[in-house]
Amino acid sequence: MSTSKKKHPREVSRDKLKYILHEREKVRNTRKRKLEHLPEGIHEIRDISREEGIRRIEEIFRNVFVQTINSGAPILKVPSRSASNVIYDEETDLLLLGENFLDRKWDDISTVKKFTAQLRVLQIIHELLEQNIHGSKREVFYTDVALFEDQNRGSDPLIEDSAVMLGTYRKNLHITANDRGLVVGRLTYVDNGDFIDCTKQGSSGKNVNPMQDHITDLQSDAEFILVVEKQAAFLRLAEDKFYERYPCIILTGSGQPNVATRIFLRRMNQELQLPVLAVMDSDPFGLDILRVYGLGSKALSYESYELATPNIQWLGVRPSDLDKYNLPANVRLHMSKGDIARAKMMLEERFVKIRPEWVKELKIMIDTKQKAEIQALASRGIKFFTEEYLPTKIETGDWV
Secondary structure, eight states: OBOOOOOOTTOOOGGGGHHHHHHHHHHHHSOOOOGGGSOSSBOOOOOOOHHHHHHHHHHHHHHHHHHHHHHSOOEEEEEOOSGGGEEEETTTTEEEEBSOEEEEETTOTTTHHHHHHHHHHHHHHHHHHHHTOOEEHHHHHHTOHHHHOOIIIIIHHHHHHHHHHHTSOGGGGTEEOOOOOEEEESOEEEETTEEEETTSSTTTOEEOOSOGGGEEEEEBOOSEEEEESOHHHHHHHHHTTHHHHSOEEEEEOSSSOOHHHHHHHHHHHHHTTOOEEEEOOBSHHHHHHHHHHHHOOSTTGGGHHHHOOTTOEEEEOOTTHHHHTTOOGGGSEEOOHHHHHHHHHHHTSHHHHTOHHHHHHHHHHHHHTEEBOGGGGGGGOTTHIIIIIHHHHHHHTOOO
């Protein structure tokens, strides 16, 4: 929950935050949808206890044993995570996983290796849960290099498949990814018993702990959360202590955010009831990262309810900003054929079509064939980003 407001000596006046305060009131009044209210025809994913995870894994192995005795040809039924099984639900504004399954068969030469590797991953997860410890995705790979062969194509997808087979979120498997996320600003929390104050993390911020189950007691006197795509932009904000003037929590996933960063953002948004504003590169990939934060990703659609923050707002850098803030031609990058094709493809997505301002900005991008990084704002001065661009946007409510 948020703490009582203690105005910082450098903090701007409340009238300059009127649009932020209005956005925060909207967040407070938004009814949180429960799992029971999600649409029919989706694969159900829920939080489960460590003991329940152990029980479900043992049940899978028990079924494999029984099938082997009865037929000699056991089958693992795995919920399909392919794009064709991803459903966009307009009411919840989330990408969700459908109910299609695929079979991994012991007696099929095309699937026997994945069948074996899947059981190996489940065995590793069972061991982690039994000992109540966490392991990294890299450690899982190195437990059986000969079997997995490649982490990205071998063990990593099987970890995600294990989560959907068990009907739970990956965090409940006790398997973590790299801690690419960083946070700084008006936030305190407890991490495995240690008190963390994010205003006292120097100029580089605090790593977002991949073990999100260790994070408790979130407290803040901020009025909003600012998400930035790039670490370079984050470091500029942290060094300038932007959060002292504009009461906020600043977060970055250092590019495409990992699971822990997305969970952490959703938790702050939900538990602290703070609006979320995002600053991304002005290109199709930046908008795609914004979509991942807000709606979820197709690859992890089964976790969207736990990972996505649907009320995130697009502050910048929007294609219309390039002219509005007089960015010189030499810092604007020419879009490749791939960039243009990706932007046109996004225009066809249902979740874009229901957002008129997204459509407008994408059309500007396609028509001008121009893109720009957040750092291009430095062409107007090193501190233009923190002292002019963001203050103007925040004080005028310029987000969509």
